[in-house]
Amino acid sequence: MSLPVVSIAETKGALVRPCPGTRHHICCGYTTIDLVEGCVLSCSYCVLKDYLNTPGVRVHKDMSYLLQQVQEAMERCNGHIPRFGTGELSDSLALDRKLRLNEHLITFFGEKKRGLLELKSKWASIDHLRPFLNPYTVISFSLAPPRIISEEEKRTSPLHKRLKTLRKAQDLGCFVGLHFDPIIIYPGFEKDYEYLIGDVGRILDLSRVIWVSMGLLRFMPKSMARFLGEGSKNLLAGEFTRGEDGKYRYIKAERVRVYRMIHDLLKEQEEELFVYLCMERSDVWEQVTGRRLVTNEELIRLFDTRIQQFYGGVL
């Protein structure tokens, strides 16, 4: 397994964009910063393998151009607290110790105090960011049971390192986010999530977890052929159907069952946790959380409320 080639790309066009979302599914209204396109971690289920046209990693280094776009996006965002992230087309931290790009963004958000930057990762390395960290950066990690990390996320940091790093971020004064995404259904996964969430509760200060997302495995038809070719036992264990957006998803009855289970496990740890579903249907939201959301706007408002709880009137 060779590492993808990292190249510097000419910085042009829109690099700061609203998350494209997906039809008939509730989207959180996140704004993506495509600082890096492509990922060296190469997780087996990664949508980028079938989404990006080029196999390597492209890095945009023209920070002033990029920050100008972030500034403009902040100004466009009326009435809501804008949330930005670099983890849509890449891992936010995997290459950062070498590239040193996040420090500019972190500093920018700390100075502007107009929105939040989320660094979303599976790579437990934040020490190089210590001098720059401020409360306007949320450090987030995708979390999965050790079996999935060792079999499907082979180049990433192990679970204990991710949790330790999250705790370190909390101790440095940052709020943290947790992403249970993708949740993969395989024989015995229920018990593994019980242990995982138990570990989360023991290691982290859950009162300083700003948000938790849940998203069950979903993928494009192209990926199905890849999973079959690679014999991906974990990824193909569940029952799938094609959603209205054309992607494969676990059938709804399974999604409701699994989301409820994990939602309840999280709430047992900390009743006040803000748990949201990534790209789910309105009725699934209702079955899982008891909350009926019809539009993206309603979820964005929930985020605003949550952020205000954490930041008061500062944002």
Next chain:
Amino acid sequence: MEKIAIDRIDIDDRRFCVSYPLSDELLRASVQQYGILSPCLLLDLPPLVVVTGFKRMEAARNLGFQEIPFLILQRGEREALLTAINDNMMRGFNTVEKALCVDKMSSAGFSSDEIQAMMPFLGLQAHDKTATLCHAVAASEEATKTFLLSHGITLNGAEQLFAFDADERTGIISLLSPHRLTVSHIREILQSLRLLTIREGSLPLDALSGAANVEELRRRLKRRINPLMTLHEEEWVKITHDAGFPSGMEVRVDPFFEKEDVHVCLTASSEEDVEGFAAKLDGLVKDGYFRRIFELTRGLYRGN
């Protein structure tokens, strides 16, 4: 035309043979009627080796001919193979023949680049992966080759079949052979079988064999791959049966139970019809039929 005794030719040497299958009823009938009109090309080796004309030779032997018209080719083996491929290219190659061309080029010592340069002329994509598949097809058992040809499966389609090992392929071919199958049926069934093999660790052929027809086979596969979805479908059938929706009332749900909405369509031609539908709907709601339907569409049904 000069003729040569068949027993002076090494007819078992098939290093240049890119024809499959060799038996051809139409050609045999033609040879019987008119004899061999085009000479076979033989490579000047001791003993002589056929370069082109394997099918004619086969027909002549079956018909008891003692000799055939011929021309001698005085070239090296690589050029002889290219001659065989080019000579046959005009008539068009089937899937197995394309695989044979690539495989024989490799055996004749052509480099990977040389083989890939030939592949587009054969209608193949010039990839190592395709070349590897060609070797597998060329080396496969007769039953597999016959299956590919009888169902018109392209080399792309063959990739699915060759994801299985030889024993599994044999089992799959016996499973599918009794049925009338389209290429899309085969694609779907092979994908399902691959999925089951990955999930269960082996092919559950015993549980799938004996299906009366292809629909029955697909149902069995679906039940195994999507047990919960199958239960949803069975519950939906049961609800519609038990509810006895009257003529003019159509109740529809998303076939994959993904969309929450339930569509109730009424076709009425009088006020009395509407009154009748209202009473029926009221009864169906009170009897819990719509609750059961919404359990299906909201992802709350677990099959018990």
